[in-house]
Amino acid sequence: MLLTVSTTHRPATDLGYLLHKHPDRVQEFAPSFGTATVLYPEANDERCTVALMLDVDPVRLARSRGRNAPDFSLAQYVNDRPYAASSLLGVAMADVFSTARSGRCRSRQELADSAIPLEIAIPVLPCRGGAEIARRLFEPLGWSVVAEPIALDDGFPEWGDSRYLRLTLTGVVRLADALNQLHVLLPVLDESKHYWQGPDEVDKLLRSGEGWLAGHPDAELITRRYLGRRGALTRAALTRLAELGDDVEDAVEPAAEEETRQPDERRAPLKAQRHDAVHQALLDLGARSVIDLGCGPGQFLARLVRTPAFSRVAGADVSTRSLQQAARRLHLDRMSERQAERVQLFQGALTYEDERYAGFDAAVLMEVIEHVDPPRLGALERVVFGVAAPGAVVVTTPNAEYNPLYEGLSGMRHPDHRFEWSRAEFAAWSDRVADVYGYTVERRGVGDLDEEHGTPTQLAIFTRTEATDD
Structure with a gap:
């Protein structure tokens, strides 16, 4: 198996720093299923290319299979694994470039945090669904995709194409993101895992998909293929992804409801219900200007922009990548000058004062507060309710008491959540904040x-008492 990653960033040899692999050396690694080799076919200031070659040992791979694993046949030894990129290449890449995948580079951290020009080439890639599925999965991530079907036999063109592609990706992407995307999408394209899957597969998926999977339009397809359509794991992953509040619909039902719901009943995803509830609350408040604090990749922000009642809309987030996604979603580059004047995006942390937060009729904190460390929550309260002091604040957060109804969920709904409150805890917090900062508060539930x-x-809907008195 072969994969190459090239860059024309100047100096291009900085790729060696980002990958923590010196361009002048050939390095070998020994995963349990073969030998992985890293080398640089070219390395100069103008262009640098790293190649990862994986030589699969079918005997070692067969011996490492569990006693109850299927396929006790010659297919264990006679197959395409030595030649076609698959989940095994994804595993080897994740291991060999583990530090690069984390985005850490002590000597070039600013570069590791930046998007750089990249070209990724995989000469033979099994792809169930053909070139179309490859484009569907990679293009939303900012890649230009060239997917060329490989003929079954060049000597017999009438036989048509095989299920293999030559794949080339070009784009300006952060290297860590590119590696994590490949780690997830290689087995997704092949729709096959060549190793035993444990309960930690969901955590692996969420770690590698952080910052891009939840906002992908085909996130559900990716999740189902990555987890081999294993029902319990898939349901758990989709539940946790849905709590990010991005583009993934809640494709899972709480276990109690899954047993009783009729086949022809259709339930709106929790995310959609949450967006509907917050949107209606803002309309009921009569807000004309709204800021979405912690807007992420901008799905709810897009809905605000589409609503004529809101004459001024802003989105703020700590993640520059999320803001870039939001800008693409809103098509800011194609807006007329008049439309663009109505919309503002900016980076900011909610625990630090920022004059750009002020001057809005209403602010939204949708699935945000649970991502803040409890000792820092007081700073957020002061910045939003005390300093920015909008006329109203709409807050949503998970109800921890509901968690037992989700099949396969243990602990909190997402690994980045710092806490999840019961109804009594949320009531105590919202009452205290309203009392301290001069708001009244009304609490509602969202979902079944x-x-x-x-x-x-x-x-919770906080309304500033001064605004009410006016």
Whole structure:
């Protein structure tokens, strides 16, 4: 198997620093299923290319299979694994470039945090769904995709194309993101895992997909293929992805409801219900200017922009990558001058004062507060309610009491959550914040109501008392 990564960033040999692999050396690694070799076919200031070659040992691979694993046949030894990129290449790449995937580079950290021109080439890649599926998966991530089907036999063109592609990706992407995307999407394209999958597969997927998977239009397809369509793992992954509040729909039902819902009943995803509830609250408040604090890749922001009632819309997030995604979603580059004057995006941390947060009729904190460390929550309260002081603040957060209804969920709904509150805890927090900063508060539930556990999402509408008095 072969994969190459090239850059024309100047000096291009900085690629060696980012990958933590010296261009002048050939290095070998020994995963349990073969030998991985890293070398640089070219390395100069103008262009640098690193190649990862994986030589699969079918005997070692067969011996490493579990006793209950399927396929006790010659297919263990006679197959395409030595030649076609697959999940094994993804595993080897993840191991060999583990530090690069984390985005750490002590000597070039600013470069590691930056998007650089990259070209990734895979000469033989199995792809179920053909070139179309390759484009569907990579193009939303900012890649230009060239996917060339490989003929079954050049001597017999009438036989048509095989299921293999020559894939070339070009784009300006952060290297860590590119490697993590490949780690997830190689087995997705092949729709096959060549190793045993444990319960930690969901955590692996979420770690590698951080910052891009939840916002991908085919996130559900990716999740199902990556996890081999294993029901419990897929449901758990989709539940946790949905709590990010991005583009993934809640494709899972709480276990209690899954058993009782009729096949012809269609349930709106929790994310959609949450967006509907917050949007309606803003309309009911009569807000004309709205800021979405922690807007992420901008799905709800796009809805605000599409609503004529809101004459001024802003989005703020700590992640520059999320803001870039939001800008693409909103098509800011194609807006007329008049439209662009209505919309503002900017980077900012909610625990630090920023004059750009002020001057809005309403602010939204949708699935944000649970990502803040509890000792820093007081700083967010002061910045949003005390300094920015909008006329109203709409807050949503998970209801921890509802978690037992999700099949396969243990602990909190997402690994980045610092806490999840019960209804009583959320009520105590919202009452205290309203009292300290001069607001009244109304609490509602979002999602299907369970008599014992409440609703999956809690919502609070804070209205500044001065604005009410006016």
